[in-house]
Structure formats: C-alpha cells, structure tokens
Amino acid sequence: MSGTLVIFKKELKGFYFNSTFWMICFLVSLVFSWVYPIQLNLFSQLLMNYVMQQGVPQNQLNIHYGVFLRQLSYLNLLLIFVVPALTMKLFAEEKKLRTFDLLLTSPVTSFQIVMGKYLAALGAVGGIVLLALLYPVATSTLATVNWGPLLIAFLGIFLVGGVYAAMNLFASSLTENSIVAYVASVIFNVSIWFIGIGTEVVDGERARKIFEHVSLSSHLSGLVEGTVRTNGLIFFLSIIVLFCFLAERVVESSRWR
C-alpha cells in the first residue's frame, strides 16, 4: 500500500468520522434549506407572470440560470469559509501535536504526504458539493432538469473547491496555529477572486488578455453555463498543482531547516 493511500484513508476517516464535518454539513444544509425554496418560489412566480413583466432577461426564464446558478454562487460563498475550516488542521495541528514527527520519520515522501492529505480534503469538499447537489436532484421531481449543464456546473464549483483546498492546504503547512491557518486561507480564497479585477483597470490589450486568463471567474463562467473548455480545466489544475507543489516544498523544508 503506498503512503499516499494510507494517509488519504486516515485523513478521510478523520473527516467523515468526526462530528465537526457533520456539523458543517448540517449548517450548510440549513442555509440551503432556507434560501433554495425561496429562490425556487421566486422563479415560479416569475414564470407565472412573465407576460406582464417587461425587460426580464431571457435566460432568467431558465431554471438553470434562475435557480441553480444562484445556488451555486451561495455554495461558492460558503466554500470560501468552509474549506479553510476543513483543511486548517491538516498540517497545522500535526505540527502542534508533534505528530508531524511521525510522518517525517516514516518511509513516505513529502509528495505522498501532501497528496494523501490533498485528496482527502478533496473528498471532504466533494461531500459538501454532493450535499448541495441534492437540492437540484429533489427539484427534478417537480421540473424538467437538463442534467448535462447542471452536472458540469457542479463540476466547476467542485474544481473551485479543489483550488481552495490546495491553497488552504498550503496555508496550513505554513503555520502551527490552526487559527492563523484559517485566517490566511480565507484571505487566499477571497483574494483569488480579485485578480480578475485587473481586466478593468489595465489599458493594453495584451495585459487585459493576461488578466482574463488568470481570472478564476472567467474560467468558471464557461463551466457554469455548461461548456467544458480545456483551457479552463488546465487553468484550475495548474493552480491546484502549483499550491500542492508549494505545500510539498514547505513539508520538505522541515527536513533541512
């Protein structure tokens, strides 16, 4: 059994056999159970009266835009704060409790340690995304749902969750203090959305293009509308690889510091 798998299993159990995770799931579902029916209700009212209303954008008459994408933006907002809570302990607590010594004196490489932990974090993020997916699934009993775009949109938000997890894993590896890890993670997660603002302030065509390419929202917008573009996927994967690599370097550095 390779080291990655051993650590992955242990950490995943650590998430799913822990009350904290279920507490988070409960709170997330509480939020959705409140906002989702309201959204759905607003949408049905809009459909009933759309003849009378002027200037309603065409796409708002589609349940994908009118309900599901709004839910996804709430989910994204929640993930910004929830993913750090899940990942903050992954390295910080190990360092604080000195269990990190055990990992570093076991025959596993830093790469395996980081991969095991990252995949487990992804497993936990996946759980929350699946939880959110239950709401559209329940809606499918009342309305016709176009599954393709819906699943791709959820894949998109899962990838964003994956980006958060990678950045937050890196933040956790930097410190012994879980709270510091949490705050740094949230700042990472929020600030990645601000990179795209650059498109609005630069003048040069080339600079604008560059900002467009490194903006998370421009890549996500394709996915949430149901189109998979390879450059988007590659963009998400590169951020994930970059931060996992940085975390791996930090873990490795404890051997020569």
Next chain:
Amino acid sequence: MIQVKDLTKDYGPRRAIDKLNFSISKGDVVGFLGPNGAGKSTTMKIITGFMAPSHGSASVAGFDVFENPLEVKKRIGYLPEIPPVYADMFVQDYLRYVAALKQVPKEKIESAVKNAIEKTNLGDVQKRLIHHLSKGFKQRVGIAQAIVSDPEVLILDEPTVGLDPKQVAEIRELIKALKGQHTIILSTHILPEVEATCEKVIIINKGRIVAEDSIHNLSKMEQGQIRLHVRLRKGVEDMQSVLSNMGSVIRVHSGASAKEWDIDIKGSEEAVEDVSSLLVGKGYGLLELTPAKRDLEDVFLKLTYGQQEKGGPA
C-alpha cells in the same frame, strides 16, 4: 549498524552538535547521555532522517540518512520526546495506521499490532480513544508505535520523562525486554535509567562526545577512590581539620548539616577502618557510615559540568 561521521548541525549561528563520531553495532543498547540542550535530540533526529546535518554523515544499516532516507526510515522506530499520537484515534486504529505507514505488509498488520499491544501491555486500553489515556499510557502507545513495524533500530528520546516512578519502572522493564531484538539508542539525562538498561554509554556535552565506553568501565574511572557518607550524633564544626593528619583523606564535603559529611578517601578498607575508629575515638557518636563507590553520576557530573568549571564560565 549505525555509523556517525563528523556529524555537525548548526541552528543559525548556534552549533548544536559538533563533529560527532561514533558507531553502534547490531544488538547494542546504547545510552545517550547529556545535560539538557547538549544535542541529544538533534543527533537522534538526524539519525532518523527527520532532518539533515549541516556537515558530516550518518548511516543506518549501510544506508546514508540523507542520500537514502526512505530505506533508513523503513528500518527505524522512533519515539520523539512528545509521543506522536493522534488524540482522536483509537489505540488499535492508530497502531494499524502507523504499521501501514511503515510499510508493514497488509496481511501482517493485524499480527504486528497485536504483538506491539502485547509487548507494551496495552491490552486493556486498545479500544479506547488516545485522548482519554493517562500520560503513562500515551507514552506506552508511543513506544508501541515505535516497535509496531519490528524495526532493526529503535530510537527512544527520553522515554520516561514526566512519568511517575511506577510507570518509569514499567517502561524500563519494557526496554529491557526489548533488548536483543533491536538495536536500541536511548537518550536521557536521568542516570539510573542508563545504568538500569544500557550496556554502553555515550556522554555528550555541548555538542561534543566527552566519553564513550561501557558502563562498567566508566564507573571505574576513578579507581581506588571511595566516598564515605558519615552521620554523627554531635555536630562537628570543621571536619577537614579533624581529619587533617590522615594521609588517605582526599577531600571533605559538608552534608545537609554539621552532623553529615561526605569524605573521599584513597586506599583500601584499612583507610575506612582508620576513619571510623578516629570518629568513634573522638566521641562524635558515629551513627552511620556508608561507603559509596564513585558511580556513574559522579563520572557524568565530572565530564559534563566539571569541564565548565575548568574552562571558566560557559
């Protein structure tokens, strides 16, 4: 089994260990002795592959710890100063996890865990959360963790620190029981521990090895010297002058009060007899006279703190 050559580690400008050289052969139980901050833990961490040395090299079973850390780590069981246990795991699950991490083959994990639990007497608590265990039990879980993969080399960093006397005795018994199956390095600053468990001692001070020998040889370093502890009924103001005309007396140390003294004498039993008859003859009321060989403790103090005295303030 373990070869250490010119091992040096700097923490910034501070040199923690300075050109250590020693070798440990298979099956040895070696005590690593030194005052706090002497560089014991640093040396052990380097041998385990936990961190890299600044200069020099260390190898375990022929594998260099820096060039080939994975091979070294497969062969080592390590108990750090603070046992690396996860509070939210059950003892059994934790040991299974460590066994898998140490690449024990899947089909042997159960028997390895059972074995480690048996050896460390954890049977009663194996299904409890580590969080709920006492410090002594956590320490034992730490030892179980180190031996679960049946490693060739066992490195224990202060295994009895912070335990009550009964637990200390238990851990010592455990280490004795592990003798012969593993090569053991034990670091401590508690001397009786070394005397009770180790065959060979490496004394380290300020990052340098000051002595490396078997316990037997070390405790005989000051040959022919006997320390007498005397307790008298009457107080004596100046024992030195009382004993001044006896040639065999080397030094007199005052004890807890004017009624207790430690007298270092040279020579054989006749010298002891002379001192006792003198004290009785003077009518001090000799209550107790205990000869004590200069033991490991004295050797240790002399080698570590004695250097400081000679070399002026450190």
